[in-house]
Amino acid sequence: MTAPVSISLVVNGETHDLTVPPRKLLSDVLRDDLHLTGTHVGCEHGVCGACTILIDGQPSRACLTYAVQMEGHELTTIESVADGETLSPLQQALHEEHGLQCGFCTAGIVMTFEAYLRDNPDPDEAEIRDVLSGNLCRCTGYQNIVTAILKAARVMRQGKRS
Amino acid sequence: MKPAPFTYHRPGDVDEALNLMARFGSDAKPLGGGQSLGPMLNMRLARPGHLVDLNDLLELDYVRDLGDVIEIGGLTRHHRLATAPEVARDLPLLAKAARTIGHYAIRQRGTIGGSLVHADPAAQLPLIAVTLGVDVVLRSVRGERVVPAADFLQSIMTVDLGEDEIVTALRFPRQTADEYSSFDLFSRRHGDFAIVGVALTLRFDAAAAAAVEEMRLGLGGTGPVPQRMHAIEAAAVGNPIDAETAARLAAETAAAINPEENAEVPAAYRRELVETMIRHALLDAAGKRGQK
Ligand SMILES: Cc1cc2nc3c(=O)[nH]c(=O)nc-3n(C[C@H](O)[C@H](O)[C@H](O)COP(=O)(O)OP(=O)(O)OC[C@H]3O[C@@H](n4cnc5c(N)ncnc54)[C@H](O)[C@@H]3O)c2cc1C
Ligand code: FES
Numbered sequence: 310m311t312a313p314v315s316i317s318l319v320v321n322g323e324t325h326d327l328t329v330p331p332r333k334l335l336s337d338v339l340r341d342d343l344h345l346t347g348t349h350v351g352c353e354h355g356v357c358g359a360c361t362i363l364i365d366g367q368p369s370r371a372c373l374t375y376a377v378q379m380e381g382h383e384l385t386t387i388e389s390v391a392d393g394e395t396l397s398p399l400q401q402a403l404h405e406e407h408g409l410q411c412g413f414c415t416a417g418i419v420m421t422f423e424a425y426l427r428d429n430p431d432p433d434e435a436e437i438r439d440v441l442s443g444n445l446c447r448c449t450g451y452q453n454i455v456t457a458i459l460k461a462a463r464v465m466r467q468g469k470r471s
Numbered sequence: 472m473k474p475a476p477f478t479y480h481r482p483g484d485v486d487e488a489l490n491l492m493a494r495f496g497s498d499a500k501p502l503g504g505g506q507s508l509g510p511m512l513n514m515r516l517a518r519p520g521h522l523v524d525l526n527d528l529l530e531l532d533y534v535r536d537l538g539d540v541i542e543i544g545g546l547t548r549h550h551r552l553a554t555a556p557e558v559a560r561d562l563p564l565l566a567k568a569a570r571t572i573g574h575y576a577i578r579q580r581g582t583i584g585g586s587l588v589h590a591d592p593a594a595q596l597p598l599i600a601v602t603l604g605v606d607v608v609l610r611s612v613r614g615e616r617v618v619p620a621a622d623f624l625q626s627i628m629t630v631d632l633g634e635d636e637i638v639t640a641l642r643f644p645r646q647t648a649d650e651y652s653s654f655d656l657f658s659r660r661h662g663d664f665a666i667v668g669v670a671l672t673l674r675f676d677a678a679a680a681a682a683v684e685e686m687r688l689g690l691g692g693t694g695p696v697p698q699r700m701h702a703i704e705a706a707a708v709g710n711p712i713d714a715e716t717a718a719r720l721a722a723e724t725a726a727a728i729n730p731e732e733n734a735e736v737p738a739a740y741r742r743e744l745v746e747t748m749i750r751h752a753l754l755d756a757a758g759k760r761g762q763k
C-alpha cells in the first residue's frame with residue numbers, strides 16, 4: 310500500500326481532492342499538484358526554511374511533512390497573505406525596507422513572521438534575530454529583513470489600536 | 472531528496488498505534504514531529520516500510536502535575552516546553568533548554584518523545600533528562616516499562632526501545648523553588664546542534680550561608696550520550712562558590728571527560744569549552760543566590 314491514496318487538503322480555505330503517494334512531500338504536492346509555487350524548496354531537510362508554511366496556524370516545514378498527514382488540518386501558504394493587490398503589513402515593510410533581493414527565501418520568512426508577530430506583537434531585535442535564524446537568506450545579509458520586521462510589528466500594533 | 476516508498480498509518484488512539492507497531496515491528500517507525508525522521512527519510516538514511524503517525528494521539532500531548540513528579544506526554548512539542556508557564560515554574564531547566572532547540576518552526580512540531588528516541592549526543596532534551604534523573608515510560612501491546620533516561624540512552628542514536636514500543640511519557644522530578652537552573656550551549660551557528668551543552672542545577676544550604684547543598688551537572692556533546700558528572704557534584708557540596716572554587720570545579724570537569732578527537736572539533740577545544748562554560752554557569756549561579 311505504498312500506492313497513491315485519496316486525500317482532501319484544505320489550503321488557504323479551499324478544499325482540494327487529490328490522489329498522492331504517501332511518500333510525497335507536502336512541499337511537492339503544494340507545488341506540483343496544486344500549482345502553488347510560492348512555497349519554495351531549498352534543502353529538503355529542514356535547515357533553510359524556504360518551504361515554511363502554516364499548519365493550523367503554526368509555522369512548519371512543508372519538506373518534513375507528507376501530504377497524507379494533512380487531512381483534517383488547515384494549511385496556509387504565501388498565496389493567501391496579500392489581499393488582492395494589497396500587501397500585508399509585513400510584505401509591505403519588506404518591500405519598503407528592501408528586505409529581499411532574489412526572493413527565494415522570502416515566502417518562508419513571511420510565513421514564519423506572520424505567525425510569530427500574531428503571537429508576539431512587540432518583539433525586540435534580539436527575539437527577531439533568534440526566530441530569523443530558522444530562515445537562510447543568501448542575498449540580503451539579514452539587516453534589512455530585521456528592520457522590515459520591526460517596522461511591520463510597529464505598523465500592525467498601530468493598526469490594532471486604531 | 473525524496474523518501475523511499477512507505478505505507479502510511481494514522482492510528483486514532485494509543486492502542487491502535489501499539490497494535491500497528493506490534494504487527495509491523497522492525498519494518499515500522501513511529502512518526503512524531505518528523506523533524507529528525509523526515510531528514511533521515513529524505514536522505515535515505517532510513518527506509519522503513521511503514522510509518523505509524525502518532526500526531527493524532529492527542530492523549531500523549533500533556534504536562535501533568537503529579538505532586539513531586541511532573542509527567543510530560545511523549546507527543547508534547549518543544550514549543551510548549553519552551554513557553555508553558557507551568558514548565559517554567561516547575562522545571563525551569565527544561566524550559567530554558569527547550570527554548571534553544573533548533574528554530575521556531577522546528578519547535579512547533581518536534582516532540583519530546585522523538586528527541587529522546589533520536590538520541591543525538593548533543594541534543595538538549597536527552598541532556599536534561601539525564602541531568603534531572605528522568606524516567607522514560609515505554610508502552611507496547613506487551614505492557615509498560617519504566618527505564619531511567621541514563622539507561623534508556625545507550626549510545627549515539629541508540630536507545631533501549633523495543634521494535635514494538637513507543638515512548639508515552641517522561642517523568643521529571645519537580646525542581647524545588649530554591650533551586651538555581653542554568654543551561655548553556657555553544658554552537659557555531661545559532662540554532663544548530665550544540666558542540667557542547669551544559670546543564671546545571673544548584674541549591675545552597677539555607678543555614679550555612681553560601682555553601683552548596685546539592686548540585687546536578689550534566690554535559691552534552693562530550694561523549695556518545697549525555698553524561699552526569701557525579702564526582703564533580705560531590706566535590707562541590709559544602710563549598711561556597713567563589714571564583715577559585717568555580718575555576719577548580721570547571722578544571723576538574725574538563726580533566727574528567729574524554730571527548731572524541733576529530734578534525735572538525737578537536738578534543739582539546741571541546742574540553743576548553745566545557746571548562747569555560749561551567750565556570751560561567753557556577754559564577755552566574757552564585758551571583759544570583761538569594762534572587763533565585
Ligand atoms: C533544522 C533543524 C535543527 C534542529 N536543531 C536541533 C537542536 O538544536 N537540538 C535538538 O535537540 N534537536 C534539533 N533538531 C531536531 C528536533 O529537535 C527533532 O524534533 C527531534 O530530534 C525529534 O523529534 P520529532 O518529534 O521530530 O521526532 P521524529 O523526527 O518524528 O522521530 C525521530 C525518531 O524517534 C522515533 N519516535 C518519534 N516519536 C516517538 C515516540 N513517541 N516513541 C517512540 N519512538 C518515537 C522515530 O521513529 C524516529 O526514529 C533540529 C531539527 C532540524 C530540522
Ligand atoms: S526546503 Fe524545507 S527547510 Fe529547506
Ligand code: FES
Pocket residue numbers: 408409410411412413414415445446447448449
Ligand atoms: S533574497 Fe535571495 S535568498 Fe533571501
